Amino acid sequence: MTKSILLVGVGGQGTILASKLLTTGLMEAGYDVKMSEIHGMSQRGGSVSSQVRYGEKVESPVIELGGADILISFEKMEALRWLNYLKPNGKVVVNDFEIGSAPILSGKADYPKNAIGILEDKVKTTVISASSEAEKLGNPKVMNIILLGAIIKAMGLEEINWDKILRDNIKEKLVEINLKALKVGMNLV
Amino acid sequence: MKKLMTGNEAIARGAYEAGVRYASAYPGTPSTEILENVALYKEDIIAEWANNEKVALEATIGASMAGARTLAAMKHVGVNVAADPLFTFAYTGVYGGLVLVSADEPGQHSSQNEQDNRLYAKAAKIPMLEPSNSQESKDFTKIALEISEKFDAPVLLRMTTRVCHSKGIVECQDREEREIIPYKKDINKFVVVPAVARKLRVKVEERQKKLLEFSNTTELNFFEWNDTKVGVISSGVCYNYAKEVFGDSVSYLKIGFSQPLPTEKIKEFCTKVEKVYIIEENDPYIEEQVKILGFNCFGKDVFPAYGEMLPEVIRQSVFGETMPTLNYDEKEVVARPPVLCAGCPHRGFFVQLGKRKNVMVSGDIGCYSLAFAEPYNAMDQNICMGASISVGHGAQKVFDLVNENKMKVVSVLGDSTFFHTGINSLINVAYNKSNTVNVILDNRITGMTGHQENPGSGYTLQGEKTEELNIEAIVRALGFKNVVIINPNDLTAVKNALDWAISLDEPSVIITRWPCALKKFSPEDKEEFKNLFTDKYSVDAEKCIGCKACIRTGCPAISFDNEAKKSTIDYNACVGCSVCSQVCPVKAIGKVEK
Numbered sequence: 001m002t003k004s005i006l007l008v009g010v011g012g013q014g015t016i017l018a019s020k021l022l023t024t025g026l027m028e029a030g031y032d033v034k035m036s037e038i039h040g041m042s043q044r045g046g047s048v049s050s051q052v053r054y055g056e057k058v059e060s061p062v063i064e065l066g067g068a069d070i071l072i073s074f075e076k077m078e079a080l081r082w083l084n085y086l087k088p089n090g091k092v093v094v095n096d097f098e099i100g101s102a103p104i105l106s107g108k109a110d111y112p113k114n115a116i117g118i119l120e121d122k123v124k125t126t127v128i129s130a131s132s133e134a135e136k137l138g139n140p141k142v143m144n145i146i147l148l149g150a151i152i153k154a155m156g157l158e159e160i161n162w163d164k165i166l167r168d169n170i171k172e173k174l175v176e177i178n179l180k181a182l183k184v185g186m187n188l189v
Numbered sequence: 190m191k192k193l194m195t196g197n198e199a200i201a202r203g204a205y206e207a208g209v210r211y212a213s214a215y216p217g218t219p220s221t222e223i224l225e226n227v228a229l230y231k232e233d234i235i236a237e238w239a240n241n242e243k244v245a246l247e248a249t250i251g252a253s254m255a256g257a258r259t260l261a262a263m264k265h266v267g268v269n270v271a272a273d274p275l276f277t278f279a280y281t282g283v284y285g286g287l288v289l290v291s292a293d294e295p296g297q298h299s300s301q302n303e304q305d306n307r308l309y310a311k312a313a314k315i316p317m318l319e320p321s322n323s324q325e326s327k328d329f330t331k332i333a334l335e336i337s338e339k340f341d342a343p344v345l346l347r348m349t350t351r352v353c354h355s356k357g358i359v360e361c362q363d364r365e366e367r368e369i370i371p372y373k374k375d376i377n378k379f380v381v382v383p384a385v386a387r388k389l390r391v392k393v394e395e396r397q398k399k400l401l402e403f404s405n406t407t408e409l410n411f412f413e414w415n416d417t418k419v420g421v422i423s424s425g426v427c428y429n430y431a432k433e434v435f436g437d438s439v440s441y442l443k444i445g446f447s448q449p450l451p452t453e454k455i456k457e458f459c460t461k462v463e464k465v466y467i468i469e470e471n472d473p474y475i476e477e478q479v480k481i482l483g484f485n486c487f488g489k490d491v492f493p494a495y496g497e498m499l500p501e502v503i504r505q506s507v508f509g510e511t512m513p514t515l516n517y518d519e520k521e522v523v524a525r526p527p528v529l530c531a532g533c534p535h536r537g538f539f540v541q542l543g544k545r546k547n548v549m550v551s552g553d554i555g556c557y558s559l560a561f562a563e564p565y566n567a568m569d570q571n572i573c574m575g576a577s578i579s580v581g582h583g584a585q586k587v588f589d590l591v592n593e594n595k596m597k598v599v600s601v602l603g604d605s606t607f608f609h610t611g612i613n614s615l616i617n618v619a620y621n622k623s624n625t626v627n628v629i630l631d632n633r634i635t636g637m638t639g640h641q642e643n644p645g646s647g648y649t650l651q652g653e654k655t656e657e658l659n660i661e662a663i664v665r666a667l668g669f670k671n672v673v674i675i676n677p678n679d680l681t682a683v684k685n686a687l688d689w690a691i692s693l694d695e696p697s698v699i700i701t702r703w704p705c706a707l708k709k710f711s712p713e714d715k716e717e718f719k720n721l722f723t724d725k726y727s728v729d730a731e732k733c734i735g736c737k738a739c740i741r742t743g744c745p746a747i748s749f750d751n752e753a754k755k756s757t758i759d760y761n762a763c764v765g766c767s768v769c770s771q772v773c774p775v776k777a778i779g780k781v782e783k
Contacts, residue, residue: 033357036355061355118517
């Protein structure tokens with residue numbers, strides 16, 4: 001049975017590294033894996049998604065509407081934007097973090113006031129403060145690895161040797177803090 | 190060795206394994222990463238950015254004639270630029286195998302149209318392959334080079350966005366070195382004067398017959414027999430989408446080699462299955478062939494004529510509904526449109542240009558296309574690469590036919606777009622005595638596709654230092670007398686340059702020169718541009734009158750608090766271009782003291 005993980009956020013938040021580590025781990029564990037991203041315009045700050053699918057044999061590289069088992073959102077409003085890609089009985093893990101878009105920054109629109117409430121009303125939602133947890137660890141950039149830890153726990157993928165995956169793919173001086181971040185994320189779900 | 194690779198990375202790997210010696214491309218989404226990855230095989234392959242797709246293909250044609258295996262890559266609209274050499278090289282054939290990768294964009298994620306480049310292979314009568322995943326992207330690149338040499342033809346490798354940018358597991362092999370074929374002059378093959386070309390034309394038809402036989406026998410076109418009530422004919426990633434929706438409940442004819450289409454296999458399939466669906470993106474290329482063969486099928490009458498044939502699209506078209514989804518009030522979610530980055534050197538220029546009345550801004554393809562939108566409203570049209578200057582020229586000629594007309598054309602394009610084809614358009618402006626204002630926004634790099642070197646940046650794709658084209662000298666050599674170079678972050682300089690250029694009865698060129706804020710600065714950049722994005726600015730809340738002048742620069746580092754009626758600048762996002770401080774009427778924005 002193919003499983004689908006949808007990672008969404010805002011350009012620059014590190015969704016690509018998180019999904020790269022995730023797919024590498026899944027491949028080394030023996031799964032067939034496909035991942036899809038849409039990128040083109042290089043400007044910062046757009047809505048971004050990484051779609052990861054794994055199983056015995058994966059056909060489509062993209063997740064179908066209503067097809068994701070889990071939606072991991074690095075930003076609150078993006079969780080709402082992508083909600084219709086989630087299975088109605090799927091899970092949401094959302095980072096309690098806001099990034100305004102152009103209409104919001106210019107005062108023409110308001111950031112959705114109750115994004116988390118809307119999510120919780122419709123679907124099993126876990127809210128985690130990955131950004132503030134990352135700051136506690138001393139590097140705000142490890143937010144994405146905390147969220148990766150949350151995905152691993154939520155999808156029951158703890159058996160994979162993530163220590164090795166991180167050591168193989170992250171600069172040596174950053175390995176330790178990222179391993180800590182991964183554990184923090186796993187304990188938050 | 191197994192590796193996770195995008196389709197683009199896999200093509201590069203295929204080129205490496207197949208012994209390719211030379212590759213050339215012009216960047217364009219979704220094809221850009223192909224040459225970026227070929228370039229990593231520095232010891233084995235010469236990889237170059239050409240200044241446009243025609244030049245890229247022609248360079249690979251030369252490499253083929255000189256006896257090497259070679260590859261050219263471009264986005265779908267790039268093949269329009271390269272179509273001239275393509276249609277004739279299709280006659281002459283190759284020495285070393287040549288693959289032309291066309292990366293099509295169903296759904297137009299980053300493109301101005303949705304053309305189906307399979308029709309190019311048909312029109313040029315050259316073989317075509319359509320990979321559906323990363324493994325096939327690598328394998329088909331190698332097979333394409335073999336087919337190219339066996340059938341004496343350039344081969345079109347037709348990719349689409351999802352195949353280019355999706356990752357899958359690829360089994361890698363070693364490189365097989367190939368000797369360069371010793372050069373042999375053959376005027377009856379390569380000199381396409383009419384007497385020779387007419388003979389080559391006959392050969393093309395003979396080749397087409399051999400290719401048809403190949404298409405009908407190759408394992409690249411295969412059946413998957415299941416229940417025969419329903420059958421699906423498909424190619425590329427659409428095959429995977431169809432399998433996602435139908436699984437093993439229907440039979441498939443999967444087409445990997447698609448020019449010419451395997452007519453005998455299509456006949457066999459359509460005879461054995463009761464109901465046939467054709468699932469393909471863009472035009473009804475397969476569907477028309479099936480209908481010509483006399484079979485009923487469901488194609489564009491069931492599926493949309495445009496966009497991607499994603500699983501939900503197939504499901505909706507065939508079963509009348511998508512999978513169940515969670516729904517919510519979409520009004521809760523605010524759009525996140527792309528914007529010019531904090532520190533973008535285009536900002537200052539368009540803040541000033543947007544204020545002008547009686548101008549037509551003739552736009553082009555690049556990040557600066559975003560100037561059409563709020564808050565700049567500083568672009569009237571854009572068509573294709575390099576068109577700003579020539580479209581602007583034609584428009585100005587007609588504006589000038591109308592008495593009392595005050596319309597002035599300001600044509601704008603980037604440095605890489607100027608080198609691409611804009612330079613041709615500028616020759617036309619000089620030659621035909623235009624009086625347009627022509628603006629070259631030189632941000633020292635090819636920006637939108639993710640920072641590729643170009644003839645003006647001083648470096649090659651493989652990192653060598655090279656001659657840096659001098660735009661001012663080129664423009665003056667073309668005959669322009671009115672030329673000025675300005676810093677686009679200096680709003681007064683921009684205003685003065687526009688006042689001056691618009692008032693002239695002769696053509697002019699304004700060159701803005703400041704690097705892209707996201708660029709990795711070269712030593713030369715650091716030498717030329719002082720204090721590159723090192724400053725920070727902040728708003729003095731006491732002085733701020735809430736007029737939103739700074740907000741109207743469209744900078745994503747500035748936000749407005751509707752309750753306090755004040756602007757603030759995100760310290761971490763600000764890179765110190767100072768444009769906001771120049772537009773503030775009460776001098777509330779100042780440099781943060783270090």
